[in-house]
Every structure is written in C-alpha cells, then in structure tokens.
Amino acid sequence: MSPAVRFQNVSRRFGSVRAVDGVSLDIEPGEFFALLGPSGSGKTTCLRLIAGFEQPDEGHIEIFGETAEGLPPYRRNVNTVFQDYALFPHMTVGENVAYGLMIKGVAKSEREAKAKDALAMVKLGGYETRRTAQLSGGQRQRVALARALVNGPKVLLLDEPLGALDLKLREQMQEELRSLQTSLGITFVFVTHDQSEALSMANRVAIFNDGKIVQIGTPSDVYERPKSRFVADFVGSSNVLPPEFAASHGGMAAWTSLRPERIRIVPETAIVPSDYGHAKGVVTAVSYQGAATRITVATDKLPVVATIPAGTSLNKDDRVVLMWPKSAMVAMGDGA
Template sequence: MTAAVSFQHVSRHFGSVRAVDDVNLDIAEGEFFAMLGPSGSGKTTCLRLIAGFEQPTSGHIEIFGETAEGLPPYRRNVNTVFQDYALFPHMTVGENVAYGLMIKGVARADREAQARDALAMVKLKDFGARRPGQLSGGQRQRVALARALVNKPKVLLLDEPLGALDLKLREQMQEELKSLQKQLGITFVFVTHDQGEALSMADRVAIFNDGKIVQAGSPSDVYERPRSRFVADFVGSSNVLSPEFAAAHGGSNSWTSLRPEKIRVLTDEKAVPVGSGAATGIVSSVQYQGPVTRVVVDVEGTRLAAAVPAGSADIREGQTVHLTWPRAALVAMDGA
C-alpha cells in the first residue's frame, strides 16, 4: 500500500546546521501522525518539507507515490493550519474560508456553498459574515481549519495549531480534531512539543531530537517502552535509573526507566509484596497536584519520584517509607 507521505534518507541543512538529518519515515493513508520534540529538534522543518515551503538538501520525499521535491506548495495536495491561524483581517470568515477556492477559479456560488459546508463541519455554521477580529481564539482556530479542509487535501498539516489556546479549550479542541479526522478519513500530520497532545490524539508518534527520529510507535509503546534516556525524560515524567541501581532493585544492568505512577509508597514494610522491586528511603518532598500527590524519596543517593492518588496516604517530609513496583515496570534502555 502506498504511503501518504514517505521520507527516504531526507536531510535539510542550513549552512552547518543539520535541521533534519537522514530521516526515514512512512506515514500511512488515513493516519493521525504526530511529530513530537523540543524546539529545534527538526519536526517543524519536516512539516515544511512536506508542505513544500522547504526543499531537501538530500534524500527523496513522496506524497502518495509522487515525487515531491522540486514541486511548489500549490501543486501538492496538502494544506497547512498554522499556529497563528494566518487569517485575513479585512475579509469575512466566509471569504477567508473560500479564498483558496477563489484562487483556483471556482465559481462564486460554488465556493460560497463549499465554505458554508466547511464552516458547518467545524461548528461555525452562522459565523460566515463575521470578521476574524470578532472571534475568540478557539473560533479563529476553527476558521483556519475550515479554510484548509475546504480544499479537500489528501494530507492536512497542523503546525502547533492549539499552542495559543488555554488549557480547557486545548483539551476540547483535541477531542474535536480527533473526531473530525476520523470522520474525514484523511491523513493528519500534527507537529507539537506538547506530550499530552501527541499521546491523546495520535495513532502513531515520532519523537525528534537533533534532527533525527529517535523513536516512533504508538503512543502507548513510546510511553511504556522508551528506548532511550531522552525519550523517557521527554515523554511524560520518568525516573531514569543508573545500571547499578536498576540491577540492585529488580532490573537489569542497564539504564532503566521507571514511571512514577508505577511506584507504590508504603509506610509499613510488611506490606511490600514478595517478588516486587523494592527500596527504602527518606521522603524529601511532597507536592499536591490535584488528582495525584508527587512524593520524592531519597534512596541511597538516588531520588525517586512517585505519583500516588491524592489523599491515599498520610506521607510527610522526613518520613521513612518503602517503595515497591512490579519488575515489569523497569524498562531497560540504551545508554544514549
């Protein structure tokens, strides 16, 4: 089956800077694919290479089996939704949505009808006559989405489109974007530095660092089985254990990831399950975080963070506690 987007040994250099460094990647048709990484990791440059705003220094890019390098953006069946929305303030919402169709020469009545349908799709059916300045941030984001979708792209590129929204609205839009992608069945390529967004929406996630993909897989695979210390640290929160500590507490002699939510904090040593990984230490801090309490424990010079349900135990700083975890929660990684 032909991939929606294929990168074959793609690099993009800016002088001596390797923004993208020998990336190989296949994105399936109909997939919600997230590119996740810190600033400067190469994820946005990859998105721009798909869009045609950048050209590769070396390597080969295909979009649905067709060579993309050298092809200008307007000849690619892709559309981009930007973080700043890029709406025309002097146009109405309806005119903004219909703009791409006007450039293509679609008759006025047809493009206005298609714009209305696109606005209805993003729950802005009656907003066509308004100006962008009269809308909230979330509404402007929906207009930008409608403007991209009205062109019926095979691939929709989303460059941190939720970055300007507050937390509650971001969560709402995450649900709506995922629902819309399922409804339309088109390929979404989503760039973000927010781990929660990537894990909650994507079918697959690629983790970028220093211009390379360091791990790709399902959200659960990337979170539960990080292959490197970078992925363990960047995706969620993790205790990265030294080979010596891991080997002494139920794991292998390698760098190891142990997620805080896998750790139980007990005040009675007799309650520690037989056969589990275990350690005893002194509580150095207790931080209430709403649904969970973060407990940091000093164990033989190693600090372990545990996430326990709020109110589940009376734990205080300076207290001696016993930590326990399933041996399967110790995930061996490479040393990079």
C-alpha cells in the same frame, strides 16, 4: 497502497546546522500522525518539507507515491494550519475560508457553498458574514481549519495549531480534531512539543531530537517502552535509573525507565512480594497536584519520584519503602 507521506533518508541543512538529519519514515493513509519533540529538534522543518515550503538537501520525499522534491506547495495535495492562523482581517469568515478556492478560479456560488459546508464541519455554521476580529481564539482556530479543509486535501498539516489556546479550550479542541479526522478519514500530520497532546490524539508518534527520529510507535509504545533516556525523560515523567541501581533493585544492568505512577509507597514494616523491586528512603518533598500527589524520596543511591492518588498523609522526613512491579522496569539503550 503507497504511504500518504514517505521520507527516505531526508536531510535539510541551514548553513552548518542539520535541522533534519537522515530522516526516514512512512505515514499511512488515514493516519493521525504526530511529530513530537523539543524546540529545534527538526519536527517543524519536516512539516515544511512535506508542505513544500522547504526542499531537501538530500534524500527523497513522496506524497501518495508522487515525488515531492522540487514540487511547489500549490501543486501538492496538502494544506497547512498554522499556530497564528494567518487569517485576513479585512475579509469575512466566509471569504477567508473560500480564499484558496477563489485563487484557483472556482466560481463564486460554488466556493460560497463549499465554504459554508466547511464551516459547518468545524461547528461554525452561520458565521459566514462575521469578521475575524469578532471571534474568540478557538473560533479563529476553527476558521483556519475550515480554510485548509475546503480545498479537499489528502494530507492536512497542523503546525502546533492549539498552542495559543488556554488549557480547557485546548483539551476540547483536541477531542474535536480527533473526531473530525476520524470522520473525514484523511491523513493528519500534527506537529507539537506537548507530550500529552501527542499521546491523546495520535495513532502513532515520531519523537525527534537533534534533527533525528529517536523513536516511532503508538502512544502506548513510546510511553510504556521508551528506547532511550531522552524518550523516557521527554515523554511524560520517568525515573531514569542507572544500571547499577536497576540491577540491585530488581531489574537488568542497564539504563532503566520506571514511571512514577507504577510506584507504591508503603510503611517500613511492609512485606514486599518477590516479584516487586523496592528501596527504602526518606521523603524529601510532597507536591499536591490536584488529582495526584508527587512524592520525592531520597534512597541510599538517588532520589526517586512516585505519583500517588491525592489525599496522602505523608510528610517530609517520613521514612518509607518504595515498591514497584519488576515488570515496570523498562531497560533502555545507553544513548542520551
């Protein structure tokens, strides 16, 4: 079976800026795939290339085996959900959802029935006659999602659709989107700069930086085994240890990622097992973060951050020993 989306050495330039620079990837049918990266990294341009809003300057794009470059958006079996929702305020909810079907010439009775089904799918059954101004932000997001799904796309593109929601609603919608994608079985391609969002929702994640993909893998792959200092820093929080420090504290002579939650803090008198690395230091900061506490410790070479369960009795200037399994030290490339 052909990939749902295939990029082969795709580039897109805007003047002298290479927004997308030689990107190659395959997104499988039925996959929830996240494009993750900071602003300006190329992820949104890739989404627009799939949608047909942009055309590549170089390379080849396929959607389910069909050549996509040169194909206008309306001839691609994809739909996009935008961050700002782009709903029509003069239309009812039902009319908004059915708009794309009306443009295609679908009969009124059929498009109304399909809009009703799509709204029920996103838990807005009975909202057909409401005005969009009467809806909450989360409800407007669902209407935008229903409007995209009513056309029966093979690929659904989501451009940071949860960015305008508050934290609690965003977490709720993350769960609902994941559940919806699983039940529908269609390919979701999700753009976000939120690392926790990508890790919690996607089957696989492509991490972008400077127009290039710097790592692709499952959420656990990219978190537990970052391949570069950029990935270690960007995906979650990490202590990026220089080669000299890593080699003298239980690891290899390479740039190394050590996640804060893998570190334990023990008294200076504690005995450290042979399969653990360790470093002595002085607590320089204690930051309470609800379920956990972030502790910064100045060692003889560099500051190291540990995340421990809340309720610690540690204070600034306490002398401690940091210890961690040597297996938690992940050697990386020298790249940024």
